[in-house]
Structure formats: structure tokens, C-alpha cells
Amino acid sequence: MNCYDCHQQRTTTPATASCHNCGAGLCPDHIKLTATEIHRHEGMGLSTLKHPARRLTCFTCHDAEHQL
Ligand SMILES: [Zn+2]
Numbered sequence: 466m467n468c469y470d471c472h473q474q475r476t477t478t479p480a481t482a483s484c485h486n487c488g489a490g491l492c493p494d495h496i497k498l499t500a501t502e503i504h505r506h507e508g509m510g511l512s513t514l515k516h517p518a519r520r521l522t523c524f525t526c527h528d529a530e531h532q533l
């Protein structure tokens with residue numbers, strides 16, 4: 466698989482990951498890495514786990530998810 470964003474710019478770069486949201490292939494230049502905190506219900510309360518999860522998305526999906 467090749468990077469989709471590079472493909473749109475008429476270049477070919479091997480993809481090293483794929484977008485969590487849309488599944489597009491991404492090269493390191495086009496990956497947006499987000500650390501997501503995992504919340505878990507425990508007993509009466511809500512606890513945040515110590516280690517955040519990793520989430521890789523393309524720039525398009527990252528912008529789409531963070532627009533307000
Ligand atoms: Zn790329």
C-alpha cells in the first residue's frame with residue numbers, strides 16, 4: 466500500500482501505517498499521532514488508565530474530528 470496523501474500530490478511513498486478512521490495508507494509525513502486516554506468504569510467511579518492508547522489518523526480525519 467502507498468500513502469494516499471502522497472498519491473494525491475502525484476508522488477508515490479510506501480505507507481507505514483493506515484488511518485484509524487478512513488483506512489487510507491499513510492507515510493510518516495502524513496500521519497497524525499494522537500494519544501487517547503482510556504477511561505474505564507470501576508465500581509462507583511471513572512478511572513483513567515495510566516497509559517494512553519495510540520491512535521494514528523490522516524490529517525484530514527484529524528482536522529475533521531477537531532473542528533468546532
Ligand atoms: Zn505521504
Ligand SMILES: [Zn+2]
Pocket residue numbers: 484485486487488489522523524525526527
Ligand atoms: Zn483518515
